[in-house]
Amino acid sequence: MGLRANPTYRQRRFGAEVRAIREGAGLTAGEAAAVMGMQASHISNVESGRTPLSRERLRALVEASRCKDTTYVDALVEMGQASGKGWWTEYRDRLRPSLLDLAELEDGACDIVCYEPMFVPGLLQTEEYATAGYRDGYTSASRSEQDREVEFRMHRQAVLSGEHAPRLHAVIHEAALHVSFGDPAIRRGQLIRLLEAAELPNVTLQILPFDGAVAFGTSFTTLRPSVRALSTVIVAHIERSLYLGEADSLARYNDWFAKLCEVALPSTSGERRPGSYSVKDSCGLIQRLLYPLL
Missing domain, CATH: 1.10.260.40 (lambda repressor-like DNA-binding domains)
Structure with missing residues (x-):
């Protein structure tokens, strides 16, 4: 061989x-x-x-x-x-290898925890939001390449509703909730999508508010399989994301995520009556921001 x-x-x-x-x-x-x-x-x-x-x-x-x-x-x-084969295999030679690695890690994860200071996590984005992010971003990819990556991101989201769906715990800074890419309809659709996601039994959503603790500046995602020692932390970087699997790195990012959970607003179900816009919990804050856009 x-x-x-x-x-x-x-x-x-x-x-x-x-x-x-x-x-x-x-x-x-x-x-x-x-x-x-x-x-x-x-x-x-x-x-x-x-x-x-x-x-x-x-x-x-x-x-x-x-x-x-x-x-x-x-x-x-x-x-x-493992064969490494899955739905992502059809994108081989058509997308960056790092995206295929991400999809394979998500497919084998029991838990996914992530922190995002500026944008909604990819697993929770609407297609319109994701498309606008590519169109208005700094990528040099062609329009067809951008469309392929958006398609891939939408396909990745199926992992949250599969037979062995992982638990997703996302901490998102309030700044991400104000991103509209110049179109209020995109922002409105994305906020509604977050409230819908919060109702899923395997999704926990927390918001770190502007008036809360100092934000952690770098987004990161930890993908945890059944054996935690084989977990991976992906730290986003403009040049190339870091994939970390060493025990000290895992412990450090687990500790940082735990601290973020402590200072973020508590997570509650998105099931509320219109007009109930308490900012004392995460969904209440999202609803308060959504109300003027309805």
Whole structure:
């Protein structure tokens, strides 16, 4: 089997976990290769995600290591054996690989937590809002490329209503609720969409108000599978988003998200009578902002 030219995030993450197990056991590449019955030169390709590792060889490495967490090992075996195929596969060679990585992570997540200081999270955007964001943004993509990315974003949203839908907990700064892209109808439709999303049993929505605590300046999303140690934090950046999976990074962003939840307005159901616009909770604030646009 030839080496992968462009391994996916999942494949690179699997390799990083294999390396962590090897290093945790104090094994050199040569010693680990001997344990697994393979060439030492093969190890670097496994650890970089450029070639797979059989379940038998992975379990042999685990047996020689200090790793005793069978739940983690079983999940890692599954990660290594996954085909990586899903609805997003049809977009391969048509979209940036990072978007396909995101869709695959969302598909395998049990929980998705995110913080957005300026825009509504992609999983909760209306098509009009997403389209305007691409049209008025700084992307150099062509109109057809923009339309394809909007289509992809709308397709991603199906994960919230699937058979094994993850729980989504979003903290959004109030600034994001004022974005209209010059069209009040876009803003109105987006605020209504947020209220509808808040009624879903697997969605928790909190707003960080202008008059609340100092906002955290960078948007980030944590995607958590059934085994939390295999979670990933995606930190948005104008050049290239960061994908973080190290234990200290996960702990740091989990702590920051917990603090954001503490200072944001509490989440409540979007089910309210018209005219009930209390700003003491998140949906009340959204409704108060929506009222002048109706």
